[in-house]
Amino acid sequence: MGKQCHPLLSGRRKPTSNYSHGFSSAEMESLASVCDTILPSIPFEEKQVPPAGSNKALEYFYKASASQAPIPDEVAEIIVKRGLIEALILTRVILLILSTKLGTFLLCGSLCWSKKWPFINRFSCMSLENREKVLQKWFKHSFVTPIRVAFFYMEAVCLFVFFSRVDENGGNPAWEAINYHVDTDQNESYSQKERPLQKGIIEAVYETDKTLLQSFTQKGFKVTQHSEQQSVLKINCDVVIIGSGCGGGVAAAVLASSGQKVIVVEKGNYFTPSDYSLLDGPSLDQLYESGGILTTVDGKMTILAGSTIGGGSAVNWSACIKTPNSVLKEWAEYQKLNLYGSHEYVSAMETVWERIGVTENCVQEGFQNQILRKGCENLGLEVERVPRNSSEDHYCGSCSYGCRKGDKRGADRTWLVDAVNHGSVILTGCKAERLILERNNNGGLREKKCSGVIIKPLSNNITMKLLIESKVTISACGALLTPPLLISSGLKNPNIGENLHLHPVLMAWGYFPYSNSEFKGNAYEGGIITSAHKVVTGYSNERALIETPELSPAKFGVLCPWESGLDMKQRMLKYARTAHLITIIRDRGAGEVKLEGRISHKLSPLDKENLRAGLRQALRILVAAGAVEVGTHRSDGQRIKCKGISKKELEEFLDTVYPAEGAMSQQEKWAIYGSAHQMGSCRMGINEIEGAVDENGESWEAEGLFVCDGSVLPSAVGVNPMITIQSTAYCLSKKIAESLKKEQSS
Structure with a gap:
């Protein structure tokens, strides 16, 4: 039986009335207020970053809120469908507590006080300013770790939904503001009806x-x-x-x-190339294990595995x-x-x-690989070409959602x-x-x-x-x-x-504004990995491998440390010109998986040292390539401006860089690890x-x-x-x- 285009990759969301997450109205009221705090509507005049798109697009982006229907319903549905049972239970319990005045007082303290009887607000009735202060406290302090985990989970899913959802025309109004577009070009030599299998x-x-x-x-x-x-x-x-x-x-x-x-x-x-939509939501849902939302049981590691x-x-x-x-x-x-x-x-x-059909050359490198290569050359470091199973002129930055050009x-x-x-x-x-x-x-x-x-x-x-x-x-x-x-x-x-080995990954980022004309294009364009640098000590002790990743707006939003609603929107406006370098290590620590979806992993002391060495080297490369600002995705928003920075100041900053533990740790500073290799x-x-x-x-x-x-x-x-x-x-x-x-x- 043949088919034309697989409907599962159409990108369309279901009507609001058909959601089956089972959250109560009280829970949904709390969840909507959490979403609004994570990504709130902000007066347009507060902008501090020059627009990448039009003023109209930028105005929409600032005024948009993640509390707008049907985003909270989609967040709830993903939590129910894809989340670990512990995360689901914890999330629902906390949302239910926040739907009551007493519960809000217990979790939020004096920030929920009101001047009117009975002098206590539910979380959804608190001002945006106070709700934001509450979330900032929960994300930072270790004595509320379970609450931190629940809100990190809601934050990640909320941002993923906001930046991945599309309308019936396959677009998202926020994309224009951040200068993102889905590449719809296709290899003309590839027949739309060709199905090799x-x-x-x-x-x-x-x-x-x-x-x-x-x-x-x-x-x-x-x-x-x-x-x-x-x-x-x-x-x-x-x-x-x-x-x-x-x-x-x-x-x-x-x-x-x-x-x-x-x-x-x-x-x-x-799926064949003509079936792929290159849209985050439906592509992850149909091409990846657990819809691309798979973590270790402690929430420390996010795992990508094809399905x-x-x-x-x-x-x-x-x-x-x-x-x-x-x-x-x-x-x-x-x-x-x-x-x-x-x-x-x-x-x-x-x-x-x-x-x-592996080829060893690349005709044109994309934005991130240009930066990796230039930074290494400026530091006198060796940078290698990475062979690919595609043609030498393959310039697709979306092969992680299936190669629409049919080249890979x-x-x-x-x-x-x-x-x-x-x-x-x-x-x-x-x-x-x-x-x-x-x-x-x-x-x-x-x-x-x-x-x-x-x-x-x-x-x-x-x-x-x-x-x-x-x-x-x-x-x-x-x-x-x-x-x-x-x-x-x-x-x-x-x-x-x-x-179980996972090749744990941490990332460093560098911002290269459009005024830096040396590097053409945007971060999401071009071959995903075409260059690599090995971090080596001594004669042959390889500590880490530095490469470049694919990061859609949704993945970028999930990775960015949340400090405030305004900061998140400003970070997203820099998306298209923020280069990322990933540090991959050969993990000596290991984990286990004996029940489906129940994955654990523990880093060894050597793993942590190698990750630190890789992160520090990645930041040096970004600075050497000309980034105006660099940082990591640690929860405290670790970053530094690079203009006029001395070598001593850079090294002092690098001394503060280390592989923080995951969100479940008791540490105030934590990080999200990634893995795309399981062995x-x-x-x-x-x-x-x-x-x-x-x-x-x-x-x-x-x-x-x-x-x-x-x-x-x-x-x-x-x-x-x-x-x-x-x-x-x-x-x-x-x-x-x-x-x-x-x-x-x-």
């Missing part, structure tokens, strides 16, 4: 119980009704792969080309960096994993490099096309519920044997579940979802869900004590069950991991293919 795709969103059976039958798969459970369809294949990203896509291509009948199961949907056909490769920033030799040596010698010291792995990297060659446009061309079927909109594990009667070393997976379609039009029986089952749903699937299916290896949670090991899977990627507990994604990596890589994950998957799937061929010929 069409002949192998089965999309549950367009199927029913009857048509789903027919679709599999038409594609040559044996489908029968389950003998005991009539509500279950049984499908037979050689290999079932759960997940279609960097690991699953490669495995599907290799195994299908070796003659195996392969089914790929993907929770997300299938669509192609997985992370469809939404990543295109950086293609081979596994560093030092990491390969560590894995081969210290962890005794021969694969990473072999010619086979080096050859796999070259194969991957060629298949995804993710798994959806390479490996999965190969798989479909060799007869694979890709089933979208379906979630793996549990693996089918039985007692192993083959006399092997493993107690159990995996014979397939139970799949639940996410479409309301399908009532039946699917039982996919296979000779080999591969979990490739990523380091965040593979462990929960294995654990909920009954596996017990203690390494499953442990050793190691089902690591490979030479035995079941050292790892969850062996050197072939096979579970130590269940024969026929393999893991083929970033979770098998022994530790963090220290660089963007796409090439490492795909190369590892290539080697593992080659071994699986050889094993199946031997089995079939015997």
Whole structure:
């Protein structure tokens, strides 16, 4: 069944009357007043920043308030739909308390006093000035940490909704004021109707119980009704792969080309360049895990993970960096994993490099990368070109929402096309519920044997579940979802869900006004990552990697420390010319994920020192490039004006820079960490004590069950991991293919 443009990326919000968040009217009154405090209406004459857009646009922006309908309803809906249960409960309790006079007095003190009986105001009845003072106190003082967390959560969602929501024409009135526009250009050579995976795709969103059976039958798969459970369809294949990203896509291509009948199961949907809208709200909702609003349980780390056909490769920033030799040596010698010291792995990297069309030059760099390069050159620091899986003249700053130009060659446009061309079927909109594990009667070393997976379609039009029986089952749903699937299916290896590495990220920023004509364009334009600088001490001690990020207005607003409503609007007016540099570290600390959505992570002392070194270097680079102001996203609004600053004054400022703890800490100063790389949670090991899977990627507990994604990596890589994950998957799937061929010929 074909389609034109996927309606899920239209960008339109639902009518106000259809919200189902369940907040009471009292809670909504409090929430609206919180939103109004975070981003209030301000008299236009108070402007202190020259407009980037027209006076009319600037006037609208200053007068707009986040309390305007339907923004509070959308905030409530996201909190209910995407938030951790603890955050939801805490938020609703505090909003309910603030809806009463006594509760407001307990939380706000004398700021809620009134001159009229009964001399106490509810939070919503307090003046804007006093409400702002209350929020400033809560954000700063550690003795109200739970309240701080709740209001930080509301603030982040409020700003995200305000700057990401669009009208029926796909626009947001605030964007003109901050000089932001969505790039609607598209590669003219790319056909609007081209769907490279069409002949192998089965999309549950367009199927029913009857048509789903027919679709599999038409594609040559044996489908029968389950003998005991009539509500279950049984499908037979050689290999079932759960997940279609960097690991699953490669495995599907290799195994299908070796003659195996392969089914790929993907929770997300299938989109092509003509489907992408590049709009924050709908794109995050449909292309990312948990709608792009996923955090660790302590709220310290925000995590981005792809959840669509192609997985992370469809939404990543295109950086293609081979596994560093030092990491390969560590894995081969210290962890005794021969694969990473072999010619086979080096050859796999070259194969991957060629298949995804990596180019090593960039014709035109964007605003942020120009600044990174110039700052490094002025300081005499080495700056490297970052290879990308796109053409040399690719100038798309929105590939994190899918490459609308069709230039980036993710798994959806390479490996999965190969798989479909060799007869694979890709089933979208379906979630793996549990693996089918039985007692192993083959006399092997493993107690159990995996014979397939139970799949639940996410479409309301399908009532039946699917039982996919296979000779080999591969979990490739990523380091965040593979462990929960294995654990909920009954596996017990203690390494499953442990050793989670996230490549923690902190950012530094620098403001470059339009009067600085050396750097052309805006922060959101151009290739996302085309240059990088390694922070090195001594001869070879790499401490951090400095690159540039993609930051939409909504993400920028969430990251900015909130000091006042006026300050937030002034910061947003500088959005288009604020360059960001990210500090990525190879984390030695680790975390765990054993239940879906319950992620933890802890930095080691060395991690904190490396983050500090990276942040300080990033700020030096921004100053050297000519920024008029630089800072971090620490909660106290840490920043410094650069005009006329001496080297001594800069170093004194840098001495105050450190990686603050997250919002849940008892510290007055805290920061938001980010992560877009997840690794190691089902690591490979030479035995079941050292790892969850062996050197072939096979579970130590269940024969026929393999893991083929970033979770098998022994530790963090220290660089963007796409090439490492795909190369590892290539080697593992080659071994699986050889094993199946031997089995079939015997």
